[in-house]
Structures are given as C-alpha cells and as structure tokens.
Ligand SMILES: Nc1nc2c(ncn2[C@@H]2O[C@H](COP(=O)(O)OP(=O)(O)OP(=O)(O)O)[C@@H](O)[C@H]2O)c(=O)[nH]1
C-alpha cells in the first residue's frame with residue numbers, strides 16, 4: 078500500500094473536525110479458540126508491554142474506563158474486543174517483549190497474538206504502537222519483520238511523545254519510518270495532549286478507507 082495519506086501536521090495547520098467515537102466493550106478471550114467469530118472490519122492494537130496500548134484506546138476513544146492500564150508492564154493478558162461506532166472492532170492485545178511474565182503465561186500470550194494475527198480473516202490491519210523514546214529495540218524489530226511476512230497493513234503510532242521535547246520529537250517519525258521501512262509515516266501520540274486524538278483520527282480515517 079503506497080497511496081498518499083496526508084498527515085494533518087503538513088496540511089497547512091487545518092484542524093480536522095472533532096468527532097466523538099462511540100465505543101463499547103464486547104468480550105475478552107484468553108485463547109484463540111475463544112475469540113468471537115470473524116465478522117466485519119477489525120483492527121488489532123499491537124506493541125511492546127507498557128508501550129501504552131490500553132491508555133491509547135481509552136484516550137483516543139475518550140473513555141477512561143474502557144481498557145485497564147498500569148504503570149507496570151504485563152497488565153493486559155487477554156485479547157479484549159471493543160466495538161467502535163457500531164462499525165469496526167478494535168482488539169487490545171497483550172504486549173510482547175516482557176521478560177518477567179512467567180513462562181507459561183508468556184507462551185499463551187505469544188500464541189494468542191500469533192494465532193490471532195495469522196488466522197483472523199477479517200483483520201484489516203494492525204495499529205502498531207512504538208515508544209517514541211526507544212525506536213529500533215529488538216522486540217519491535219522482530220515484530221516488524223513478522224508483521225511484514227504476514228502481509229498485514231500496519232498503521233504506526235509513536236507513543237508517549239510528551240516525554241520528548243518538541244525538537245527531539247521532530248525527527249522521530251522519519252527515523253521510525255526509515256528504521257522499520259514503513260509505508261506510512263507514524264503518527265505521534267500523547268495521552269496528555271488532546272490534539273493527538275484529532276491528529277490520529279484524521280490520518281487513520283484515510284488509511285482505513287484503503288485497508289478494507
Ligand atoms: N507520559 C505518558 N505516559 C503514558 C502515555 N501512554 C501511556 N502512558 C503510561 O504508560 C504506562 C503503561 O500504559 P498501558 O496503557 O497500561 O500500556 P500497555 O501497552 O497497555 O501495557 P500492557 O497491557 O502491559 O501490554 C501507564 O503508566 C500509562 O499511564 C503517554 O502518552 N504519555
């Protein structure tokens with residue numbers, strides 16, 4: 078996919094219209110066999126443990142009670158399904174790359190992520206979260222190769238952008254795009270910046286039209 082997707086940071090500063098997205102929790106699954114039947118447009122939220130996946134979901138959907146978050150890695154241990162605007166499903170997955178989870182749990186998580194991403198028929202793409210401060214770490218490099226080999230469309234997001242100065246942030250999207258050979262420049266995201274939300278939806282809505 079190489080269609081032109083306009084990042085509103087480059088569209089003469091015009092703010093996209095704000096829209097509230099309706100979201101509801103549907104179900105959780107610990108194993109692939111337990112996930113609901115394939116139906117409709119679906120996107121997975123994937124990234125290292127503690128990168129901010131669940132916080133991102135709550136913030137971007139303006140509902141702090143949707144997904145459980147924690148300062149400690151390893152909080153999300155199930156695949157959690159959320160129906161957005163009654164038209165698409167988002168799936169918050171456990172994180173990868175967290176060494177301290179017990180062996181059997183780690184195996185279950187990686188099997189859940191792998192079997193879901195490999196087999197889910199209605200998976201239109203992956204919203205892939207990367208910590209803006211740690212671009213290129215091994216676990217992300219491996220995930221990137223794996224996602225590419227599966228042929229999945231990837232929508233990259235750099236999380237925790239508030240942790241860097243404006244000057245430091247400026248180089249990170251092109252750096253990540255180059256490091257991971259991405260088709261798309263990542264969107265910067267911070268749960269402490271409400272403009273992140275509008276910025277995300279503006280780019281995601283364009284990308285979404287292409288993926289399904
Ligand atoms: N400063 C800052 N902190 C953030 C941001 N996003 C998430 N966090 C913090 O990062 C920590 C982890 O957030 P989670 O949303 O639980 O991360 P996760 O990727 O879902 O983690 P797992 O479920 O363990 O894989 C929490 O303490 C959040 O408050 C952000 O944009 N800025």
Ligand SMILES: [Mg+2]
Nearest residue numbers: 130131152153
């Ligand atoms: Mg989580």
